[in-house]
Amino acid sequence: MLTPQRRPEPLTSPAAFAVFTMILTQGPVSRVEIARRTGLSSAAVTKAARPFIDAGYLRELDATERSAPGAGRPASPLTIRSDREFFIGVKITDSELIGVVTDLSAQVQVTAHRALPSPSVQDVVAELAALVADLLASAPEYGDRCHSLGMAISGDVDKAGGLVRYSPFLGWHQVPLAELVAARTGLSVTVENDVKALTVAEQWFGEGIGASSFAVVTVGTGIGCGLVVNDRVVAGAHGVAGEIGHVPVGGDGPPCHCGGAGCVEAIAGTEPILVAARAATGDESLTIERVLAIARAGDPAMREVLARAGHAIGLAMAAMANLFGPERIIVTGDVAGLASYELVEKQITRAFAGQAFGAAADCRVILRPRTFEQWARGAAAVAIQSLFTLQET
Amino acid sequence: MLTPQRRPEPLTSPAAFAVFTMILTQGPVSRVEIARRTGLSSAAVTKAARPFIDAGYLRELDATERSAPGAGRPASPLTIRSDREFFIGVKITDSELIGVVTDLSAQVQVTAHRALPSPSVQDVVAELAALVADLLASAPEYGDRCHSLGMAISGDVDKAGGLVRYSPFLGWHQVPLAELVAARTGLSVTVENDVKALTVAEQWFGEGIGASSFAVVTVGTGIGCGLVVNDRVVAGAHGVAGEIGHVPVGGDGPPCHCGGAGCVEAIAGTEPILVAARAATGDESLTIERVLAIARAGDPAMREVLARAGHAIGLAMAAMANLFGPERIIVTGDVAGLASYELVEKQITRAFAGQAFGAAADCRVILRPRTFEQWARGAAAVAIQSLFTLQET
Known part of the structure; x- marks a missing residue:
């Protein structure tokens, strides 16, 4: 910071x-x-x-x-006293900002969205400032009792430095986002990787309460993961951790954008699902929403495409459980993932149970869709946790 | 205890x-x-x-x-003052006991072996007592200054309870080994899973010094792993952790004894290597030592069998690094593994580098063969660490 x-x-x-x-x-x-x-x-x-x-x-x-x-x-x-203080949380995507105000217990009070004219740093900071102003104006008590803003963004984030080191979706490199936004808003600002933010929200205010080790698996465009071991979010010695999307469960293939092969994300990410669905139907205009709708209507080919994705996710979750033995795994995702849970839940849990080693299968698997508002709540949870955590000296 | x-x-x-x-x-x-x-x-x-x-x-x-x-x-x-106190460490296998005396710095002073007439609890405890007596008698200062015995055994061990819950190689279930051996020797006794014991030795006295997160991967009959995250050995909420042998890197196969498919251990364990080597040569009498000797002599079929094993191990190490981002990975093994490192090192490091995600590839991979004596040293290291760790109250 x-x-x-x-x-x-x-x-x-x-x-x-x-x-x-x-x-x-x-x-x-x-x-x-x-x-x-x-x-x-x-x-x-x-x-x-x-x-x-x-x-x-x-x-x-x-x-x-x-x-x-x-x-x-x-x-x-x-x-x-939940109304003692309020917190703003913002999830930043490449096309819009999703903002919430939460109370001290991370309960969402109000929500607001803003479309981004472009993903440039300048435009995003300007829209962030406008969104914050809108949220603060939405209730009189926020002006007095809201001093902290948390932001969540996908990519490589240095939370301590308030720096977005790399965000592929936004095309950002080395952006000192916390400093830029603090200067515009006057708030105390934190920025965190979005999956880690969601993990913090589960740890303090969600399904992770009372568990000293658990994992959050996020299913959407990519497949991500936040890990908590011995009550601490795992950061990775080299800044990389929780990359469950790049556990190679597919054998020799398919090739992945990361340079590896057989990655979960190369099978169960949105793009490979679309590629498989388009190949099966010959319809190059298929969207993920349409794939899910056709599968829900009972189409066997679309169901098979989604089943393969669920199987890959379940195998990777078992690999993770075999390695570090979490007490619980919370599977979550954005709206597209949410809609498809009913179609992949059986394959996820079956593949997990089949591959988990011995008592690792006792790990509780919880499927819990989260909206973008809940990702924004994760950003607010990071602001709350940052405020109430003693810094090591 | x-x-x-x-x-x-x-x-x-x-x-x-x-x-x-x-x-x-x-x-x-x-x-x-x-x-x-x-x-x-x-x-x-x-x-x-x-x-x-x-x-x-x-x-x-x-x-x-x-x-x-x-x-x-x-x-x-x-x-x-390394000679202030001495410690006995014993590695228990299904056929023999390997014992060492170390000083306070975990330096091995003397080594002794005893063959086991049977893997029965009674025989193992009797031979343990005899081995301890031999070791204590080997230098006059040990009688005064050796009060602790650590034992390491493969399988599911409850260190806090001094209990071997399950050891497949010995066929043991729920054996209160610490209590039985303490009664026979009068020493303060600890028992720990052998891979975790080796991990403790690396953490305090080996390649893990100064790293708050690292992993030890053991290659032999099976493929195991000890993980240290934020300075603590990961135990697993349900008692299972470090089961890197059951990361599914093979796709749909081969089937594994654990009930899963594509497990590293089903590809790179001693038994599947023998099965593949016998299938390639038609020689049903091949031993692992012979496979290694033939491969070292340049036989392409045997080299290919070992290359597949190394590739699978490297992929599983990358899966682990992508998930929890260790600072270092130490690859080690018993004598059979030791002899084969030169034949698999290139495949391990190449597969790891190809599958590690982004900066996870910066993790240092150290190949360090360990003899059975060094596994026994691991048991002594657990005794040292147990003596000098404040118990939580």
Whole structure:
């Protein structure tokens, strides 16, 4: 981050971080239960929580909220004041910006889109500034209580430096995006790879809660993956990790744009699905939406094309599970992927079960389509996590 | 561990752990340099090191040792007193025990073997006790200064419980090996999966030093892997991890004993190499040693069989690197693998480079054959690491 990093005043120690993030991601929860789960003393929990209560980030549940009929809660549970602060998240694609405002619990409050006149850095930054202005104007409280913007973009991103090193879809190289956007908006800005952003959203606010290791597999134009091992997102020593799209499950072929062969992405990415579907039908004008519609109508050739894609994805997921043994795998994707899940789910789960080694097959596979708004929410989740994570010194 | 866990008195805090392990794995190193690398204050480093010096685990380098001509060293470097304590490591195979005594720096001092009359638990425990007695008797200082025994065995091992859950080669299920051997030897006993033990040896005393993420790939009867991510060996949420042998790189085949298809192990394990070599020659009596000898003599058919194996291993290594981006990969193996490296090295590195995605190809690949004695050293390294690791409470 090249912009000055904000830090909430109560966040003063690892204990404060542990207590607050447990309430944020798993609350409401009582001090006694927090002590039990973190290994901190009750006194330490109370001491850590107090400044967050004073600063308005936490509150005790009301008596009325505690007495759900037939479900007694432990004494004095603490919960997040979700409206204490708001966050903007933006997913950047090559043709549009998708923006959301979320509260502190990453719940989406409002959504807005803007088409991009071009993918040039100048146009994207200008449209980002306009989108942020629109979102901030959409409710009076955002002006006072929204200071952070997260952006998610596909490609090679240096989050610490706020730099988009390379984005193939936008044709960007070495763009200091965080700095450019911070100068235009005055917000504290983070930028992260979109798949990693979605992984952070699952880790703190989604299907990854409570799992110290899990994977998010994204199915769409390409096939991507975010990995969490021992509670940390895997970054890769050389900046590459989670490239499940380039696990070679096809044997000697087909050739892949990466230079390899048999890659999942060369079988199950949108483009190879279209190539196979066009070859099967002779219709060169087929779109992915049309392929899915024809398959849903029962066409055996289109179903076979999608089945091959699902099989390849399931094999690659098994390869991943055999290597690092995640507790859960969440399979997700954009709108095109979403529409096709019903057509590939059986092949994914069957190929996974057949290739997973021994107890690796016990890994829970969750298919959970996500819209572009949810990718934007991932960007907001990164902004939240960045705000509430102690930086190592 | 079912036996009471020893703990050296000076090991009282995370700072003490950080200081001691840095000197153990990267020393000699000055207090100033330790402070720089760990982020501790100089006073904290001095305070942490003092009790280890008093207990004889550390010492300052003599002035004579410091003044290597032309190579000035920083002031007051600290170093390990390697002969302060000794450790026994044993690799258990289905036919023999390979034992070593190492010093505190995991340097092998003496080696001994014992054939197993049978792989029964009773026979193995009896021979282990005899082997330990032989090793302890081999030098007078071992009686006083050797209190820990590490064992390494292939299969599914619960290190924390000292339990061999399943060892296919020995036909063992749920054997409380640590407890049985501790009762016979009076030593503090650890048992670990053999590939993980080798990984620990590389992490603290070998090619993994200084890398927060790396992998060890073992090539032999099967193909295994140990992964270190963010400085921790990956265990797998369901007890399975590092099963690189079951990454499906062969497409639809060949079938594997695991129930999957196209697994690396079904192509590059010893048995499928023998099957392919026998099919190519019509000689059903071929052994792996003979296959390697014929290939080394230049036979094209045998060379082709081994090339296919190397290619499959390289592809699986690329799949792993694409997923978690290790800094280094160390390829190792037992004696059969050792002899064949010259015949497969080119195929391994070529397939890896061709399939690694972008900067994942920058991962350093190190081919380093290990003898069975070095696997036994891995078991001793686990005993050392267990002794000097603070248990989480």
